[in-house]
Amino acid sequence: MRLSEVVKILQAEVLVPAADMEREVLTACGADLMSDVLAFSKERTLLLTGLTTPQVVRTAEIIDLAGIVFVRGKRPGPEVLELARAQSLPLMLTRFPMYESCGLLFQAGLGGCMLGRGGGHEP
Amino acid sequence: MAEVAAMSHDLSYDLTIPVTGHDFLRAGEAASRIKKVLQALNLPPQVIRRASISAYEAEMNIIIHAYRGQLALKVTPEALTLVAEDEGPGIQNIDLAMQEGYSTAPDEIREMGFGAGMGLPNMKKSADRLTITSTVGQGTRVEIVIQLS
Numbered sequence: 001m002r003l004s005e006v007v008k009i010l011q012a013e014v015l016v017p018a019a020d021m022e023r024e025v026l027t028a029c030g031a032d033l034m035s036d037v038l039a040f041s042k043e044r045t046l047l048l049t050g051l052t053t054p055q056v057v058r059t060a061e062i063i064d065l066a067g068i069v070f071v072r073g074k075r076p077g078p079e080v081l082e083l084a085r086a087q088s089l090p091l092m093l094t095r096f097p098m099y100e101s102c103g104l105l106f107q108a109g110l111g112g113c114m115l116g117r118g119g120g121h122e123p
Numbered sequence: 124m125a126e127v128a129a130m131s132h133d134l135s136y137d138l139t140i141p142v143t144g145h146d147f148l149r150a151g152e153a154a155s156r157i158k159k160v161l162q163a164l165n166l167p168p169q170v171i172r173r174a175s176i177s178a179y180e181a182e183m184n185i186i187i188h189a190y191r192g193q194l195a196l197k198v199t200p201e202a203l204t205l206v207a208e209d210e211g212p213g214i215q216n217i218d219l220a221m222q223e224g225y226s227t228a229p230d231e232i233r234e235m236g237f238g239a240g241m242g243l244p245n246m247k248k249s250a251d252r253l254t255i256t257s258t259v260g261q262g263t264r265v266e267i268v269i270q271l272s
Binding site for chain 1: 147148150151152154155158168172175176178179180183234235236237239241242244245248
């Protein structure tokens, strides 16, 4: 799924744009625990989180996440935006809560790290 | 503690980065520098990923628990070794600390997305060999080895 589609589906505000918003993200994960993100996510994963600390951006840098969506309308501080800009890491903000945000993306075909493809996936 | 970086003639690489306890604003900087060095050394992406995750968790552990410490990276053609050493309270029970979900970190650390007892297990998962030695009241040394050949 392209980043521009993520923005559309989640009615998201783009806080820090990617150099190319047509870039594909392969999977997504929703977590507030950065150690879990470090342990389980794959490359070019989109992270949905309710956490707005600089450690979220650092985590993205360490494992090459494709971007971050802050859920529940949680807005990160300027130091987080600055850190993301320095790394060209796209940041988005949606007012939807975590469960709905994940559900909307999965329904639209963006799979997770374990089951893979969403949207009509047969278990 | 001075920062040291040296590329010696036998194709090994050394880098030591100091880490300050409770410096949450800079948390992740040391791991980020290590990742950039490993990328510059052209190591395989999976090695870079495993080493960067280990470095980040080790750095967070020093920041969360210790007064001061350092991350030391050594890369030879055979192996990548990462040593995290700190002056701090030490670990009372290493077996317990290795269990997923066991944590002595305070709540404000959990609010940052860490301190959920996954740090050492994550490092173990990323490493080919993990060695922990600790003296209560003095500090902890964690050594992570990733084989390269």
